[in-house]
Amino acid sequence: MRALDYDVAIVGAGFAGLACARAAARRGLSVLVLDRRHAPGERVHTTGLVVKEAAERWEIPATLTRRVRGVRLYAPSLASLDLVAAGYYFLATDTPALMRWLAREAARAGARMQFARPWRGARRDGDAFVLAGGGERVRDIVGADGPRSAVAAGFGLGRNTEFLLGVEAEYEGVAGIEPDRLHCFLDRTLARGYIGWVVPGVHGVAQVGLACRRPAVPNLPAFERKVASLFAFDAARRTGRRGGLIPVGGPVAPFARDGVLLVGDAAGLVSPLSAGGIHTALASGWAAAHAIADHRHEGAAPPAHALAGTRPRYACKRALRALHDIGAPDAVVDAALATRPFAALARSVYFHHRGLTSVDGWRDLARTLLRGGT
């Protein structure tokens, strides 16, 4: 039987795939990464905000980011509430440059990258797979190919069925944006099931976007008209547009089978409430690489067993997602914005990675309710 060409083929050079590739190569596995895009950072679909926990764990170079230390949350009436948490921050990123950096890191660790190579399937050959299109023999396949995973479809794994649709425009020259805040807009008409946002990004750009629950389609021009009453767009120039699906139905099942494993959005590992998926994509890619290396090199349990207990289940966030989908009437949100319980809940959503399933989340909630701080 022909020898293996690679230990692992990773489909998708996004956050999950590149974190997986780097860690797997560092563990001594030979790694091939395939992506249908022509180059890393091409046609980015995400806003690219990174939470503090991920920024620290992955040591993202400061030149690719800009710190934002709080959130300004707007009611439908545009009344606003500032939320900060001492020591906490978010990072706006130059996302195309961040993707190029992650790809360089993976290549530097030894992963072989093939862009402009869409996934065309694979067939079983003994205990290996043979990849269509290139004929490489590989032992394991990691599906890191995003919310509509072709790997999941091809191998009969679980698939995402519930989505938000997000769209965003990037501008230069918008004036009047408080630079140390993420500007988040609650509006049941324009952004049902999610929010609108204005992010003061890296290198002076502003990212203006919104998402809503499928099958609704976000109306970006209407949202831009709304925020134009707060920020000056007179000298603004549109420099880019991005958007895509965000899976919010929780982890897919099964997520692995016989040498094939899903990570990141392909595995449904996105917070159903905040819709943040970059942190979990990086972490799930990293964890998958180590589970594969432990299994292949150290005789540990198969990756699916090793990873099953470590995956977030999002039970609480999925319940809150159901409420968010219904959405409170705009008048109720307008009235609630200035109240302590509302501020406490908002702090928990924005500043605690595990929300009210974390001790910190409950401590903060109690403190805000008792003292009324924001």
Ligand SMILES: Cc1cc2nc3c(=O)[nH]c(=O)nc-3n(C[C@H](O)[C@H](O)[C@H](O)COP(=O)(O)OP(=O)(O)OC[C@H]3O[C@@H](n4cnc5c(N)ncnc54)[C@H](O)[C@@H]3O)c2cc1C
């Ligand atoms: C509008 C929008 C805004 C968002 N904002 C944020 C945010 O600010 N912060 C946050 O944490 N999360 C955000 N998210 C979610 C976040 O972007 C995703 O959770 C994250 O990108 C998931 O990473 P991933 O590597 O799993 O998938 P992806 O980033 O989707 O990467 C998948 C890769 O697979 C490749 N691919 C797909 N199909 C194939 C194929 N058939 N063959 C070969 N290659 C293929 C793609 O080209 C891509 O490179 C946002 C999402 C959207 C849509």
